[in-house]
Amino acid sequence: MNPPVFDLTVDCAKALDSVDPLASFRDRFEIPTDDSGKPKIYFVGNSLGALPRKAREYVGLEMDRWSGLGVDGHFTGDLSWVTSHSLVTDTMASIVGARANEVTIMNTLTVNLHLLMISFYEPTPSRHKILIEDHAFPSDHFAVESQIRQRGFDPAESLITVSPRAGSELLDPQDILDAIAAAGDELAMVLLPGVQYYTGQVLPMAEIVAAGHAVGAKVGLDLAHAAGNVPLQLHDWDVDFAAWCTYKYLNGGPGSIGGAFVHERYVDDQSLPKLLGWWGTNGETRFQMKNEFEAIPTIDSWQISNAPILSLAGVRAGLDVFAEAGGIDVLRSKSEQQIHYFDYLLTQELAGKVGSITPTAIGDRGAQFALTILDPSTDGRAVFEALEDAGVVCDWRYPNVIRAAPVPLYNSFEDIHRFIQILKGLLA
Numbered sequence: 468m469n470p471p472v473f474d475l476t477v478d479c480a481k482a483l484d485s486v487d488p489l490a491s492f493r494d495r496f497e498i499p500t501d502d503s504g505k506p507k508i509y510f511v512g513n514s515l516g517a518l519p520r521k522a523r524e525y526v527g528l529e530m531d532r533w534s535g536l537g538v539d540g541h542f543t544g545d546l547s548w549v550t551s552h553s554l555v556t557d558t559m560a561s562i563v564g565a566r567a568n569e570v571t572i573m574n575t576l577t578v579n580l581h582l583l584m585i586s587f588y589e590p591t592p593s594r595h596k597i598l599i600e601d602h603a604f605p606s607d608h609f610a611v612e613s614q615i616r617q618r619g620f621d622p623a624e625s626l627i628t629v630s631p632r633a634g635s636e637l638l639d640p641q642d643i644l645d646a647i648a649a650a651g652d653e654l655a656m657v658l659l660p661g662v663q664y665y666t667g668q669v670l671p672m673a674e675i676v677a678a679g680h681a682v683g684a685k686v687g688l689d690l691a692h693a694a695g696n697v698p699l700q701l702h703d704w705d706v707d708f709a710a711w712c713t714y715k716y717l718n719g720g721p722g723s724i725g726g727a728f729v730h731e732r733y734v735d736d737q738s739l740p741k742l743l744g745w746w747g748t749n750g751e752t753r754f755q756m757k758n759e760f761e762a763i764p765t766i767d768s769w770q771i772s773n774a775p776i777l778s779l780a781g782v783r784a785g786l787d788v789f790a791e792a793g794g795i796d797v798l799r800s801k802s803e804q805q806i807h808y809f810d811y812l813l814t815q816e817l818a819g820k821v822g823s824i825t826p827t828a829i830g831d832r833g834a835q836f837a838l839t840i841l842d843p844s845t846d847g848r849a850v851f852e853a854l855e856d857a858g859v860v861c862d863w864r865y866p867n868v869i870r871a872a873p874v875p876l877y878n879s880f881e882d883i884h885r886f887i888q889i890l891k892g893l894l895a
């Protein structure tokens with residue numbers, strides 16, 4: 468879509484909202500309000516998505532089932548607790564571009580990274596290195612370091628990091644591909660984000676997978692900031708494994724159960740090392756309480772425990788709303804328009820005052836803007852706090868970025884206009 472012609476007036480924002488086919492979806496969410504009851508500008512869907520009203524209904528339903536059915540809830544009705552994790556599989560698979568047998572929800576993000584690294588990081592004395600980004604989300608960094616140590620290797624020798632070039636905050640895709648090629652047959656695994664949490668940069672996932680496979684390494688993706696934000700094609704890109712959380716762009720609720728992907732070619736590969744539990748064995752014979760593990764021939768064989776049903780109810784609510792809105796391509800199309808509009812207002816109203824380290828090309832970015840206050844004598848953190856006081860919910864990321872993410876499911880064009888006006892007022 469070509470960027471439409473914008474102007475600076477609030478009427479322009481209102482006009483954009485009035486023709487937005489997704490505008491009514493805002494009402495399906497509870498947006499935090501200020502003391503007077505006015506909705507805040509909620510620009511942190513990249514951190515914790517807003518509450519879908521449906522989550523109250525779905526959690527309430529599970530409470531009623533628990534109350535009325537007790538233990539029989541495990542085997543009764545469409546929401547049978549033994550199988551209800553599979554109710555979200557199709558929507559989740561379409562969000563990440565996967566087949567149904569490649570996707571499940573279980574545990575939480577960092578735990579899933581560990582479980583999948585147990586299967587896909589198989590270091591040998593000659594091939595033991597893992598490539599990550601220098602500015603990886605700390606949890607990912609800790610997980611990788613501890614996996615290396617757990618296998619008897621030393622992060623000082625086995626961990627390779629790629630960094631932005633001097634003077635840039637962004638990773639140069641070519642530097643990633645070159646680092647993979649340079650590590651060559653010492654490289655066991657690559658673990659990179661789909662969308663970088665700090666800058667909002669989308670990495671060239673398909674090229675990274677191809678480069679990793681070309682040297683014989685496995686490639687895993689952390690999709691915390693990508694799932695529900697940008698379209699993905701995990702199956703076709705030949706990604707080996709991936710994990711993500713559901714509380715950011717998928718609106719599943721704080722700490723909600725995470726998503727995981729294993730490529731079809733491995734889902735029934737019983738030679739992969741794996742931590743087992745009773746939820747990975749054949750559901751037909753599970754309750755015969757036998758000690759023979761009969762792996763479910765899908766990614767569900769990575770499941771260890773029975774699912775946290777209340778958390779799952781929140782995820783089902785988030786994903787139902789996502790699907791009703793038309794799915795990721797429809798949402799991305801609105802998101803792109805919001806990005807163009809935000810860019811327009813930023814350059815027209817705040818040039819020289821507020822910069823953005825997020826890539827400028829639309830294909831290299833998701834919904835998130837990583838803003839910096841350009842005047843070195845102005846304290847960026849103080850500007851962030853003033854934004855919060857003025858009714859904006861965004862976040863501060865050390866050392867000097869204000870992250871703001873207009874989310875197409877519930878943020879309006881008017882939110883963007885108000886945000887820019889507030890920021891302009893603060894810096895005047």
Ligand SMILES: *Cc1c(COP(=O)(O)O)cnc(C)c1O
Binds near residue numbers: 691
């Ligand atoms: C949000 C986020 C996490 C959070 O991990 P949890 O295990 O869900 O607490 C980890 N990694 C990245 C890149 C994230 O963005």
